[in-house]
Amino acid sequence: MxxxxxxxxxxxNYGDRDFARYLRRSMAHSMGIxxxxxxxxxxxxxxxxxxxxxxxxxxxxxxxxxxxxxxxxxxxxxxxxxxxxxxxxxxxxxxxxxxxxxxxxxxxxxxxxxxxxxxxxxxxxxxxxxxxxxxxxxxxxxxxxxxxxxTGRHKGERLGACTDCRRFWGKFRAGEIDQGEIQTVETRLATxxxxxxxxxxxxxxxxxxxxxxxxxxxxxxxxxxxxxxxxxxxxxxxxxxxxxxxxxxxxxxxxxxxxxxxxxxxxxxxxxxxxxxxxxxxxxxxxxxxxxxxxxxxxxxxxxxxxxxxxxxxxxxxxxxxxxxxxxxxxxxxxxxxxxxxxxxxxxxxxxDEPAGWVDRKVIRSFDEPVSPVGGLIALHGSLAPDGAIFKRAAATPSLFEKEGRAVVFESLEDLAARVDAPELDVTADDILVLKNAGPLAAGMPEAGYLPIPSKLARAGIKDMVRISDARMSGTAYGTIVLHVSPEAAAGGPLEAVRNGDRIRLSVSRKTIDLLVEPEDIARRLAQRQPVPQKRGGYQELYQRTVLQAPDGCDLDFLARPRG
Missing domain, CATH: 3.40.50.2300 (Response regulator)
Structure with a gap:
């Protein structure tokens, strides 16, 4: 070898390899090596x-x-x-x-x-x-x-970013803890x-x-x-x-x-x-x-x-x-x-084949006595996500695995921020929250899929509800959340066609997510969509022009190698 x-x-490359070697070594010597x-x-x-x-x-x-x-x-x-x-x-x-x-x-x-x-x-x-x-x-x-x-400590319990940060923020939104305590927790989450x-x-x-x-x-x-x-x-x-x-x-x-x-x-x-x-x-x-x-x-x-x-x-x-x-x-x-x-x-x-060490079975279970008999993540398909979506069943509420509900739609991240806590928002715990235009093309695919429970529901004790988006969520998050809906709304996927009041059906057992709207109505709505504003200059323009959808890893198209 x-x-x-x-x-x-x-x-x-100076056109003279010996000179290139000589020059490189002379500069390396200048580093005192x-x-x-x-x-x-x-x-x-x-x-x-x-x-x-x-x-x-x-x-x-x-x-x-x-x-x-x-x-x-x-x-x-x-x-x-x-x-x-x-x-x-x-x-x-x-x-x-x-x-x-x-x-x-x-x-x-x-x-x-x-x-x-x-x-x-x-x-x-x-x-x-x-x-x-x-x-x-x-x-x-x-x-x-x-x-x-x-981990940190707060009132006798361990804290770790960022699952516990979301848990305490949920308590704060629900009015269970006050401003002073959330500020204290803020200093103890990441120590x-x-x-x-x-x-x-x-x-x-x-x-x-x-x-x-x-x-x-x-x-x-x-x-x-x-x-x-x-x-x-x-x-x-x-x-x-x-x-x-x-x-x-x-x-x-x-x-x-x-x-x-x-x-x-x-x-x-x-x-x-x-x-x-x-x-x-x-x-x-x-x-x-x-x-x-x-x-x-x-x-x-x-x-x-x-x-x-x-x-x-x-x-x-x-x-x-x-x-x-x-x-x-x-x-x-x-x-x-x-x-x-x-x-x-x-x-x-x-x-x-090497000898195994000691294992704490409270943390790492044996194959025969698992936390769950099936894996934590699944891919969904259906009329709302023709190219797929992702669902973390290990972090979701089993009672919501088979769910049909009315869509409450937010058109963008800005729309979500402006209206999710509005007292006049028409929403119940049986509805399905839908966020559009948060995918790779529209918004860079932020960790916004963990839509907050509307504050009036949170204050009523609601801890989880079905939420759907073309965004991602933090790996530290939890809930009954459908993510990475593809194609994203900005790329003309059916998610763009969802309107307030539409019916959506989630079935974890069948691994499906469907928009219960006639195909011709979906097509008519999509024909009316507006193109995504184009970015100009620098890396962000390159990103927007070449980014792939979630099923291809959101890489840039010229970096991914053709499948062998």
Whole structure:
């Protein structure tokens, strides 16, 4: 096998390779690096720190630990920054910029001289962006996550962002707690560095990265503040040097069987709905597509095994202490493709053949005694969603699984904000709330699918009702919510045709969502729709012109590889 190229990777093109090598090394010497180190394999460290990203507060320490591991294993570490996506600090939504970050990662990994790269991310769009970029660049890569927060405390109970933040906000809207208490809770929800403390999108994607084989075994759930998180970073640096000498490419790791494994893990975790979009986008960079029908087969075959919020009771620190991903994978072993290769050079079979550790069955259930006998997520189809929609049955109210009701329609996010709490809003608990024009094309697909219960219903004690939109919702959210309706309203999907008073029928048992309006009436209404205003200039225009719909991962059309 060829030796690592180190600084000779991708020489700048001056028409004279020897001059390019000479000039590059002279500039490298200006950094104060010895000739001995300059002759070693170069390991890039794709870092995404930002003062606008609370999840990444410990990024400098992780970079230092990765560098330490690279040096110990005989490599030369080189950190480089990329776009950083802090979910709550971005407008209109971080989803718009996931693809931009993926392009940044891909191009910098390709363009700069490195034999392998360690990608450090955490906040929920960051890890998928890095995996997408790694898939497209197809250079040896390892995913390292920042790790989840530890929980806070309030009046004797543990708090973790952001499931508990939604629970307390619901209490505040319902008048159960006052302004002073909600302000106190605000300071206790997110008390350490790291990603959300529950099985939200960030934690789900961390677990999926490990299930895919792109992270070192056992590293997905280590808390951000745990010293073992730094050890995991150091070991990732050492592993990257091994990859430089014995390359294993992302295309060899993220195969179709590995993607199916990741979807099974998603179901067993009761994980985030967003992970379907992100995993679809990652797989799409390699020409892999798992159909909605196959998704439902996987869900119906795979039990929910993990008892964490928002589906259950625990937090990510409990999951790590209970046995983490290793325990989940061992329970799923009969359903998994065991010949999948990981970045450490071993197959999943070889990993699971190792002796098992202790497992806390209060948190990670056995296959025979699951939290639920079926997976947490399903795809819906029907006249309202010809190309599909997503439903998190693990976080929904079973009494609402078979529901027909009257539509109460909000035409946009602005309309929702203006009217949902209006005293004159004509709405009852038996109605179905519908939000339009919140999909990828119209609004960048924000986490707005968790429509608030109208305040007059919330104050009457209503905790849940059916809600439908072309938006996403946070992986930390819960409720009887139909998401990712496709085609979205702005793309001319039937959702655009829904009017106040129309009847809609949800059937979880049949996996259907239907608008009970005659097809000719739907067509007539759609013929009257107005086009979406076009953005002008910069990345947002590129995004709007090329973004795909949810079933294709909301990637940009020129980045996704044709299906093989």
């Amino acid at each position: 060829a030796e690592p190229l180190g600084l000779d990777n991708g020489l700048t 010895s000739g001995e180190l300059l002759s070693r394999p170069v390991i890039g460290i794709a870092a995404s720190p930002s003062d606008f990203n609370n999840c990444h507060r410990y990024m400098p320490q992780l970079v230092e630990a990765v560098s330490r591991g690279v040096l110990a294993a005989g490599g030369l570490p080189r950190m480089f920054p990329t776009v950083s996506l802090g979910e709550v600090f971005l407008n209109p939504t971080s989803m718009v910029y996931r693809n931009l970050m993926s392009m940044d990662v891909e191009e910098m990994v390709r363009a700069q001289p490195m034999d392998a790269v360690v990608m450090i991310g955490g906040c929920d769009k960051t890890v998928p962006a890095q995996l997408m970029g790694a898939a497209s660049a197809n250079r040896p890569a390892i995913q390292l996550v920042t790790g989840p927060m530890s 350490t560095a790291g990603t959300c403390a529950v099985m939200g999108t960030a934690s789900t994607m961390a677990c999926i990265a490990e299930a895919l084989g792109m992270s070192l075994p056992g590293t997905a759930a280590i808390p951000a503040v745990d010293s073992q998180r730094l050890v995991a970073a150091e070991e990732s640096g050492k592993a990257a040097v091994r990859l430089a000498h014995s390359p294993v490419l992302p295309s060899q790791v993220m195969t179709e069987p590995a993607v199916e494994n990741a979807f099974r893990v998603l179901m067993a975790l009761g994980g985030s709905t967003n992970a379907i979009i992100h995993l679809t986008a990652v797989a799409g960079r390699l020409g892999i597509r798992i159909s909605p029908q196959r998704l439902n087969e996987i869900s119906d075959e795979t039990p929910v095994l993990v008892d964490l919020k928002p589906v259950g009771e625990g937090y990510m620190e409990d999951f790590h202490a209970a046995g983490g991903m290793g325990a989940v994978l061992r329970e799923l072993r009969p359903l998994l493709n065991l010949d999948c290769l990981a970045i450490d050079g071993r197959t999943l079979r070889e990993r699971l």
